[in-house]
Amino acid sequence: MKSVKYTLAGILFGIIMSKSEAISWYRIQEMFRFQSFHMFGIIGTAVITGVIAVWLMKKMKSRDVEGNPISFTDKQKAWRRYLFGGTIFGLGWALTGACPGPVFVLLGQGYLVMIIVIIGSLLGTFVYGLLKNRLPH
């Protein structure tokens, strides 16, 4: 029963992604063409409220549901992997109009062609694992 909460959180995430239209191929095109505030408003609100929430959790030394102190791990200090990897992901994001979460939400919406995107993304992840030690990080 303890793990049901993760599925429930996922269901909520799927509904939020759908209703926010962040899963929309059209909305992603609109964003990369700077023709509407919609997606920027969503990401901006999420980040600003997220910054406040994380700051509060640190300040109040919050504990999680199991009573453990909440800790935040810093990302590895580097720039190449973030810039190169980020750019490659951005190409795929604009092309399919979906980032990893929305790919699965769209599958649930009944767009079964997303299975091909999922197969592609598993292949891409596998090839990254294969080449990892040869890539600049």
Place this chain on the structure above:
Amino acid sequence: MLELIKQPWPWYTSGLAISFIMVILIFFGKSFGFSSNLRTMCSMLGAGKWVSFFNFDWKAQRWNLLFLVGAVIGGFISANWLQSDTPLNLSQATIDDLRKLNIPFDGNIVPSALFNWDFLATGKGLLIFLGGGFLIGFGTRYAGGCTSGHAISGLSNLQIPSLIAVIGFFMGGLVMTHLIFPLIF
């Protein structure tokens, strides 16, 4: 209440709801990062036999797979019971730009002209869906995260690496939209 949920949500409601997801996952003792699931799935499929990167305790990521299953269910619920009758409120400028690329705006969440098996059966369609997926999988693992892990979780924790990643996301997206789209569509 249901009627209110069915309406398209304003951006501020959506943004707040997304950071709420991040906060509940943190309170569950986890973190919000969706693309890790792709690595977990590779491990489940036995990729660890060939590549050590996939040789890790993926069962510790079971919670995230449950979250993924929930995301699929959430999409199903939205499509079947939370759909509004109003077409997507896309800006006219985008509609015009896409028309020039021969992609008609049909008011749906994604263009029906592209998201179907007939289009996929064309070489171009396969390249877009399989190739696009490949770029997503390769890029997110290289960058160590996607929109949720970097743009939401990372930026909320004021991580400079995440800011670099987000700049990369946009560079890639702009190149694809403005330079590559005119060549493939």
